[in-house]
Amino acid sequence: MAANDRRAELLEAAIRVMARDGVAKATTRAIVNEAGMTLGAFHYCFTSRAQMLELVTETLTERYVAEVRGLFAPHREIRDSVLDSLHAFWKGFEANPGEHQMSYELTQYALRNPGFENVAKRQYEIFLSAFSSLLELAADNAGIEWTAPVPVLARYVQSTVDGLNMAWLVDRNSEDSQAALEMLADHLLLHARPRAS
Structure with a gap:
C-alpha cells in the first residue's frame, strides 16, 4: 500500500475511533488496531x-x-x-x-x-x-x-x-x-x- 493511502486509512480510522470513543481514548494503538495495521505503520506515516x-x-x-x-x-x-x-x-x-x-x-x-x-x-x-x-x-x-x-x-x-x-x-x-x-x-x-x- 502506498504511503499516502496508508496515511489516509489511518486518518479515517482515527476519526472513527474519536467519534465513537472520544479523543482521549484515541491512542496510537487504538487507531492502528482500528485500521488493521501495526504501530510501525503509524510511525512511518506520522512524525508524532x-x-x-x-x-x-x-x-x-x-x-x-x-x-x-x-x-x-x-x-x-x-x-x-x-x-x-x-x-x-x-x-x-x-x-x-x-x-x-x-x-x-x-x-x-x-x-x-x-x-x-x-x-x-x-x-x-x-x-x-x-x-x-x-x-x-x-x-x-x-x-x-x-x-x-x-x-x-x-x-x-x-x-x-x-x-x-x-x-x-x-x-x-x-x-x-x-x-x-x-x-x-x-x-x-x-x-x-x-x-x-
Whole structure:
C-alpha cells in the first residue's frame, strides 16, 4: 500500500475511533488496531501524535468546508446567499453530530496539552477563511459591500455558529436553531450596503 493511502486509512480510522470513543481514548494503538495495521505503520506515516491530530482536524474541517462550497449557490439577493451558506453548514452539522462533537473535543484537547496548540489554531484558520471567502463571494454576486471588515464578520459568524452547534448537541432543538440562523442572517445584513459604482 502506498504511503499516502496508508496515511489516509489511518486518518479515517482515527476519526472513527474519536467519534465513537472520544479523543482521549484515541491512542496510537487504538487507531492502528482500528485500521488493521501495526504501530510501525503509524510511525512511518506520522512524525508524532500531534501531527496526526492536526491532519485529522484539517481533514474534517476541510471536508465540512468542501460540502458547504458544493451546496452554496450565490444569489443576487445577499440574504439568500448568506442563508444558503448558513443552512449548508447546519445541514452538514446535523448529518454528522458525532464528528462535530469530536471537533470540539479536539479543540479543547489541543488547548490543554502543550505541543498540540497548532491543531486548534489550524482548525479555526480554515473555518474563518471559509466564512470570509463565502461572505466575499456573496457580496460580489449581490453587488453589495460589507461595512464591517470581512475578517470580523467571519469571526462573528463562526462564533455564533459554534454556540448554536454546542447548544444543539445538548438539546437537539433544530427549530430554534434554524430561527437563530435567520436572525444571524438579518443581523449581518445591517452591515451591508450597495456597492459604489
